Every structure is written in structure tokens, then in C-alpha cells.
Amino acid sequence: METRELRYFVAVAEELHFGRAAQRLGIAQPPLSRAISQLERRLGAALLKRDSRAVTLTEAGAVLLHEGRAALDAVEAAEHRTRRAALAVTGQASVVLATKAGASSELLAKLLHAYAAEPGSVDVDVVLCGPGEQEQLLRTGRADVAILHHPFDDLTGFDTEELLTEGQIAVLPAGHPLTTRTSLQLSEVTELPNLPLPRWPGVDGSYPDGPGPEAQSHSQLFQLAALGRTLLVVPDSARSQLNEDLVAVPIVDAPEVTTVIAWPPHSRSRAVADLVRAALRR
Amino acid sequence: METRELRYFVAVAEELHFGRAAQRLGIAQPPLSRAISQLERRLGAALLKRDSRAVTLTEAGAVLLHEGRAALDAVEAAEHRTRRAALAVTGQASVVLATKAGASSELLAKLLHAYAAEPGSVDVDVVLCGPGEQEQLLRTGRADVAILHHPFDDLTGFDTEELLTEGQIAVLPAGHPLTTRTSLQLSEVTELPNLPLPRWPGVDGSYPDGPGPEAQSHSQLFQLAALGRTLLVVPDSARSQLNEDLVAVPIVDAPEVTTVIAWPPHSRSRAVADLVRAALRR
DNA sequence: CAGGGACGATACCCTGAAGGTATCGCCACA
DNA sequence: TGTGGCGATACCTTCAGGGTATCGTCCCTG
Numbered sequence: 316m317e318t319r320e321l322r323y324f325v326a327v328a329e330e331l332h333f334g335r336a337a338q339r340l341g342i343a344q345p346p347l348s349r350a351i352s353q354l355e356r357r358l359g360a361a362l363l364k365r366d367s368r369a370v371t372l373t374e375a376g377a378v379l380l381h382e383g384r385a386a387l388d389a390v391e392a393a394e395h396r397t398r399r400a401a402l403a404v405t406g407q408a409s410v411v412l413a414t415k416a417g418a419s420s421e422l423l424a425k426l427l428h429a430y431a432a433e434p435g436s437v438d439v440d441v442v443l444c445g446p447g448e449q450e451q452l453l454r455t456g457r458a459d460v461a462i463l464h465h466p467f468d469d470l471t472g473f474d475t476e477e478l479l480t481e482g483q484i485a486v487l488p489a490g491h492p493l494t495t496r497t498s499l500q501l502s503e504v505t506e507l508p509n510l511p512l513p514r515w516p517g518v519d520g521s522y523p524d525g526p527g528p529e530a531q532s533h534s535q536l537f538q539l540a541a542l543g544r545t546l547l548v549v550p551d552s553a554r555s556q557l558n559e560d561l562v563a564v565p566i567v568d569a570p571e572v573t574t575v576i577a578w579p580p581h582s583r584s585r586a587v588a589d590l591v592r593a594a595l596r597r
Numbered sequence: 598m599e600t601r602e603l604r605y606f607v608a609v610a611e612e613l614h615f616g617r618a619a620q621r622l623g624i625a626q627p628p629l630s631r632a633i634s635q636l637e638r639r640l641g642a643a644l645l646k647r648d649s650r651a652v653t654l655t656e657a658g659a660v661l662l663h664e665g666r667a668a669l670d671a672v673e674a675a676e677h678r679t680r681r682a683a684l685a686v687t688g689q690a691s692v693v694l695a696t697k698a699g700a701s702s703e704l705l706a707k708l709l710h711a712y713a714a715e716p717g718s719v720d721v722d723v724v725l726c727g728p729g730e731q732e733q734l735l736r737t738g739r740a741d742v743a744i745l746h747h748p749f750d751d752l753t754g755f756d757t758e759e760l761l762t763e764g765q766i767a768v769l770p771a772g773h774p775l776t777t778r779t780s781l782q783l784s785e786v787t788e789l790p791n792l793p794l795p796r797w798p799g800v801d802g803s804y805p806d807g808p809g810p811e812a813q814s815h816s817q818l819f820q821l822a823a824l825g826r827t828l829l830v831v832p833d834s835a836r837s838q839l840n841e842d843l844v845a846v847p848i849v850d851a852p853e854v855t856t857v858i859a860w861p862p863h864s865r866s867r868a869v870a871d872l873v874r875a876a877l878r879r
Numbered sequence: 880c881a882g883g884g885a886c887g888a889t890a891c892c893c894t895g896a897a898g899g900t901a902t903c904g905c906c907a908c909a
Numbered sequence: 910t911g912t913g914g915c916g917a918t919a920c921c922t923t924c925a926g927g928g929t930a931t932c933g934t935c936c937c938t939g
Contacts, residue, residue, distance in 0.1 A: 316676050317599050319897090333916060346898050348916060358676065360683030365916065367906050375683035378865075382675035382738070385863060389671040393664035394598050394640065401642030401657035456664070472862035474753065580754035581667060583660075601926095615887060628927050630888060647887065649935050 316354070318390050321383045323350045324362065328380040331370045385454075385472075392456030392579070399456075409438040410586040413458035416443035417533020419552035422479060422574060423462065430593035437586050445531060446515050453579060459587050464550070465573040473577040476595055483569035484554065486540050486547035487562050494562040501548075501568050510546040513539060537561070550574075598636070600672050603665045605632050606644065610662040613652045667736075667754075674738030674861070681738075691720040692868040695740035698725035699815020701834035704761060704856060705744065712875035719868050727813060728797055735861060741869050746832070747855040755859040758877055765851035766836065768822050768829035769844050776844040783830075783850050792828040795821060819843070832856075 326336040327347065337344040355362050362376035372380065403409075414423060423441070430436050442458060450468055452458035462478075463470060485504045487494050493503070505512065511527035513536055522529050528544050530536050533556075539545045541560040547553075550572040554563050576594045578587050608618040609629065619626040637644050644658035654662065685691075696705060705723070712718050724740060732750055734740035744760075745752060767786045769776050775785070787794065793809035795818055804811050810826050812818050815838075821827045823842040829835075832854040836845050858876045860869050 316672055317601060318672070319599060321672070321675070334914090342897090343899055344916075345900085345918080348918090350897080352917085358679055358683070360679055362679075367915080370916085373683075374686050375679050378682040379675060379679040381863070381865060382671075382678050386668065386671035386675045389664075389668035390598055390600070390603070393603070393661060393668045396664050397640055397642055397644075397657050397661040400660035401640070401655075404656050471756065472754070581663065583663060616885090624926090625928055626887075627889080627929085632926080634888085649886080652887085 316357075318387060320350060320354050321387055323347055324354060324379060325383050325387065327351055327363065327370070328372055328376060328383075331372075333370070388451075388454040392454065395456035399459075403437075408586070409440050410460060410584070410590060411440045411442055411452075411458040412590070413442045413444050413449040413452045413461040415449065415462065415464065415533070416445065417536075417556070419550070419555070419574070421552065421555060426478075426576075426590075426594045429596060430590050433589050433593055435585070436589060439590070453577065456579075459582070459584055460576060460578045460590055463575050463577045465575060466570060467572070470575065470577060472580065474580045474582075475575040475577045476591055477573050477575050478594055479552075479574040480571050481551040481574075482571060483548050483566050484551055484563040485566050486537070486549060486553070486557065487564065488540060488543040489560050489562050491543070491562070493564060496564055498565050498567050501566055504546055504548065504566065507546060510543070512548070513545045598639075600669060602632060602636050603669055605629055606636060606661060607665050607669065609633055609645065609652070610654055610658060610665075613654075615652070670733075670736040674736065677738035681741075690868070691722050692742060692866070692872060693722045693724055693734075693740040694872070695724045695726050695731040695734045695743040697731065697744065697746065697815070698727065699818075699838070701761075701832070701837070701856070703834065703837060708760075708858075708872070708876045711878060712872050715871050715875055717867070718871060721872070735859065738861075741864070741866055742858060742860045742872055745857050745859045747857060748852060749854070752857065752859060754862065756862045756864075757857040757859045758873055759855055759857050760876055761834075761856040762853050763833040763856075764853060765830050765832055765848050766845040767848050768819070768831060768835070768839065769846065770822060770825040771842050771844050773825070773844070775846060778846055780847050780849050783848050786828055786830065786848065789828060792825070794830070795827045 323336075323340060326340050327333060330336040330339065333348055333351075334344050337347040340347065351363065358375075358379075360375040361373050362379055364371045364373055399409075399411075427439055427441075430439065442452065444452065447468065449458065449461040449463060453461045453473065461473075463473075463475070485493070485499055487510075491510070493499060504510075511525065513527045513530045514522045514525050516522055516529070516531065528539050530539060530545075536545070536547055537556060540547050541558070548566060548569060551565075557563055576591055578591065582588075605618075605622060608622050609615060612618040612621065615629055615633075616626050619629040622629065633645065640657075640661075642657040643655050644661055646653045646655055681691075681693075709721055709723075712721065724734065726734065729750065731740065731743040731745060735743045735755065743755075745755075745757070767775070767781055769792075773792070775781065786792075793807065795809045795812045796804050796807050798804055798811070798813065810821050812821060812827075818827070818829055819838060819840075822829050823840070830848060830851060833847075839845055858873055860873065864870075
């Protein structure tokens, strides 16, 4: 199977529409139809049901969509990592570390400091990501290591080491009645009618339905919270980002958040190994 | 990057010889040379050093060999799993479980029995593998789950659950002086001049140098041991395979062997999940 | 030191796979 | 019953990828 075929199939499987998929791929619709049916013939499996008026995935098609994405990511990763390895020879050696924009910078600063002190350390490019983006960077080789947060980020397929486990706090606008409390239950904050939780864009860029305001970044979140438009449930270490307009109250029964350092399972990079070691030594 | 290019590069990188690689790929040498230099041009990286008389990998080439193999495995896995998913629809649903030929069948029997009792269980195809082969089957999608043994098998990149941890024993021919002992140190058995450890073929099929006899399978090993030609160091559970010609003596300081059940990290198969659950329930 | 052989690169040709345009066939819906 | 949307088919074109012949270079050897 060629990656071109996989890319074609993934496009159709995502769009569920040959015309749009062809447009996205920058080719005409007929060659796309042909490529897909040829792929189906070679696999000996129906991937799509063209039941006039609608294209849907078969069971096998769903499997190929999932596995095919992983395979394409792996190919892309091979490409990126090779390019970066070639740069490294010319003295441009560096590691790319992906982290969530707005996450605790204290931990990160310590980590970078500890690593920089190592003998043989190289430059660390810190890439600040939107939610969920780090994973993709790591899978496609555009990043070498990432700081992820369990259970928010999907850790499957990565090697990880735990760095920090913490509880969560509710961030409320100053003056809100609940700010008088010293602790809260999760159920007390999730369904407040006039202080809804914010909505994040999904991986496809669209927002789920709901009453809360839309947000793309951490800083937006804190602004929205300060304006009394939303309520945040965030890890304890986010306290450092509070200002006088915001009050934090611990939520006793919220799931614990574990900050981990993650890297692709077969990484052979010395720099990544050193970075992880530095992270574990605090 | 197309998988064809990756296959070409991997062939050359493994052979370190354009002519042989071309032969292996079933094409002529000139198009292979061209394909590789085109790949290098597109990546903007030298992958091979053609220093007359010898082809060697550059740093970037080594990275691409490694990452490229993983990517090719992922593509192959997508293909296999899709084919199997298509079969499953026709009522042929089954899971492929890879296990080392000759490994403890007691554990496996219990596992299969427990799984078969589950509601909704499907047929389990048990594939008996040579050493190290299970990993590859799992990575390329020809198997859905595998029984692996830490630290012998490489678990990186798989999700695993531990099933059993055990010590190791030395297997000696009956009548050997050491059979009178009730326990041994590892150092006492590894370097016996007239009872050397056997040699296994590596992933490339070639044998390492050494004094011991060559063996391909577990049953061969036990035969060789019974003939007094070799000494085995194996997990405790292999006792069940001993006959009257062989004597087992525990090795107190041998590394512990952990039997794990492993599956690809993003498996979505219900059957795999059930199988793992059954395995953990004993 | 000349000649031969091993090996990768280059030159040049040819075939077929992949892409484009036009059009068909089918169905839903007005 | 016509019309529009959509995937499939027919047919043409182009160039990427494969083949053969040959070169250039280095090493070895007589």
C-alpha cells in the first residue's frame, strides 16, 4: 500500500464525500474514485458503502481510517526526524519540546534549567501548543518530547514518566458567593447555570454545543473567568496565574491531574533521554 | 514520502550495497540509485556516504532506517488489520494471539479457557513463534495480541499487562556434577567450558559466534540439553517440560522473567480487550 | 604500472500508472 | 417528469519509474 492511497482514503473517510475529498487533495474526483475502488479491490474489502446520497464507512473502512492515520503519522515522523537529524550534523542540534500553552511554567523552567546544566545538552526549542496539539506533534515527529497532562491528553503509544500529581481547583471571579468556601465538590461547580464551563474546540476545530463561552487559549480562559463569564476547573499549579480578580477554591473530589513527560517509544535520541533524566531528577 | 521510497531506502540501508538491494527489491540497480538520490534531494539530507568501495549510513540515514522501519510496519499493520476486519464481517471473526513456541502452555491454556467462557468471545488463532518473532507480528498487524517475556522481548511501543513473574532455573543433563546442588549462582553456569550456552539466530537469521550449539526452537534446546551438549537457563515454569534425562536447579541471582500480555497501543478491538481482561482475572 | 573487475552514477529510451475532461447512470426531490 | 447532486465510466495525456548500455573511479593484482 502506498502512502498516496492511504492519504486518499483518509481524506474520503473523513469527508464522506468524494467531491470534497478530491478538492481537499487537489485532484479531480474521477481519479479519486478510481484510486479508492482499486484499493478496495487490492485489499479484497469494501471500505465505503456508497448508498446513493450518502457515503458511509464499513467496519473495515473504520479500521483502515484509524490504522491509516497512525501509519501516515509514522511516515511523516520518519520524514521530520530525518530532516532534523541532518540539521543536527551541521551543529544545529536541538530538541523540540511541546507543552501546553499556559501550563505551569515553573515545572518547565526547572526542567530546562536542570537539563541545560547537563554535560552535552543541546538547545531546547519550546513549542507552545493548543489543547491536544502536543500529541499530534509528537506522533508526527515535529516534536521530540512533550509535557502532557493525564487524564486530559491521550498517552497511548508514548513512553512516559510522571513528574507531578496534583489536585484541581475551581477558579471563580472575585466576589462570587462560592469564594467564601474553603473547599468544593465537583458537583457544586459543573452545573452552575450562570457560570458555565468553557468550551474547547475539538481536534477537528469545531466547538461542542453548550452554554459556555468558546475559548482557544489558556490566557483567554483566565480573561473570561476574570470577566465572570465562565468558571475554570484547573490543576492546582495554575494558582500562580491568578490575579486579584480571581479566587481559587480546591475541589476535593476532582480527578487528580498528573503531569508527565512523554516521548515516542522507540526514541533513540540522546538529548531526549538526557531531558527525561533531568526531568526526573527534578 | 511514499512507502516505495522507504522500502527502497531500507533495503539499501540494510544491505549497504546498491546492487544487492536492487536484487532483493526485484528491480535494476540504476533506478534504485536514482530513487535514493531523489529521496536525499527531497529530504535535503545525505542519507548514505558512498565512499568508493563502501556504502555507509550517515547520522540522518540511521534515523531514517529506524523510523522508516517503524513506518513501514505501521503501513503493513493497517493493511493486515483492514483485511482481517473485512473477514470478521463475514462471520469469520477471530483474534490472532502470538506466543513463543515452547513457552509455558499452562498459563496460555488458562487464559484461553477463561476467555472462551466470556460472553461474546471469538475464535483465538494461536500462532507459535520463534524467538523475537511475536514482536514483529504484533507490529505489522499479523497478530492482535502476544505473550511476551520481559526482559527477553522488547516491549517498547506496546501496551502490556503483567501476568506472571518467576525466577530462572538451570537445566542440566542428569548426572552432571552440578545436579547435586540445591541452588546455583548465575556465574557458576554461564562459563562452563564443556557445557556452553546455546546460540540463537538474531533477527537477521545469522548466529552469533561462540562455542555453543545452534538452535532454532525450544524443543531443539531441550533435546540438546538432554544430549549433554548444552546448558539452559530458562524460566521456572519450563520445569513442566523436563523429562528424566534433565534436572533443574534454581539460579538464585538470575534476573526475574515477567510474562506479559501485549497489544498495539491504539487497539480498538473488543476481542483484544476481553482477552486481556480474561488474562488478568487469571 | 597497466589491465581488469567491482560498483555506483549517468544517459537515454519506453511503458504504464496516475491525472484530467467529458459524460453517463442513478436517485432524491421539487 | 425534469433537474441537480454525486459517484462511476470512458477515453485521452503526461511523466514518473523502470529497463539497458555505458561511464568514471577506485582497488587489486600480475
